[in-house]
Amino acid sequence: MNYNPDEPPRRGRPRRVSDDERRRTIVKAAHEAFVEQGFARTTTAIIAARARVSKRSIYEFFDDKTELFAAVIQGNRHLILDLPRPAEEELPMLDTLVRIFRLDIDEQAEREREAILNLIARESTQFPDLSDYLYENNILRAREELIEWLLVQARQGRMVVDDPLVHAGMLMDIVFGALLPRRRLANRSERVMRIDHIKKRLAIFLRGIRTEDQR
The missing domain is CATH 1.10.10.60 (Homeodomain-like)
Structure with a gap:
């Protein structure tokens, strides 16, 4: 042809x-x-x-x-929490928490996370049934995943965990409370400062519960 x-x-x-x-x-x-x-x-x-x-x-x-x-x-759950962790991971505890809470992502991913966190917070407040659906279907289970991780650390002797539910709640308040600002951050330097402040708060939390790193 x-x-x-x-x-x-x-x-x-x-x-x-x-x-x-x-x-x-x-x-x-x-x-x-x-x-x-x-x-x-x-x-x-x-x-x-x-x-x-x-x-x-x-x-x-x-x-x-x-x-x-x-x-x-x-x-978009991967933007919120990176759990479970690799079994062979042996990072310092603060570095592990930085990875768990995705505090090491780039600016674009950070903006995407901010949008999804604001969406969850806003719609869960306005529609409690929607929030219930997310929890009942294991779509949102950050607290439960943190509790499981804390218990593993306790069993390995890396952390003293008196009340895993309270500890998980404190970690979520430290991180997500800061990641849901009352105003939109104006520039990159403000975002960098926010992450730095979260890391410092996590370090204070770790000093308070006697991790293996400080023994």
């Missing part, structure tokens, strides 16, 4: 999009919509338009908007 350069190229078959890819596109669109407009104002029609799919396509993967919201949080 001879090639004719004057003939327009024939179009091939349109690329088939996998179910996994469609689902990721929908979750990404939902994430953007929830952050910008909130849970109440975001509709499946808005999400479908952003994802360039039909509403029917959304319901092929998700029963309702609550399940879709949970998928958004689930997909």
Whole structure:
């Protein structure tokens, strides 16, 4: 068959999009919509338009908007907490906590984390049932994961843990309380200072519970 350069190229078959890819596109669109407009104002029609799919396509993967919201949080859990830790990890305790709470991420990831934390805090306050759904379905279990990690450290003799629930709560207050500012940080230097202050507070916490590093 001879090639004719004057003939327009024939179009091939349109690329088939996998179910996994469609689902990721929908979750990404939902994430953007929830952050910008909130849970109440975001509709499946808005999400479908952003994802360039039909509403029917959304319901092929998700029963309702609550399940879709949970998928958004689930997909961003890595920005909130990095647990469990590698079994062979032998870092100083402060360095381990820095990694657990993702205090070493770059600025772009830091902004993404700030957005997801604000989304969780805002929508959980306005919609308690939504918060209950996230906890009941193990989407949010930072406290439980921290408790499990603390108990492992105690069993290994690296930390004295009198009350793991209280200790986990203190760690969450130290870190997440600082990562949810009352005002938007103006520049990079303020973000660097915030992380530095969190690390100093974690160091004070560790001195108070007698870690192996200080023995």
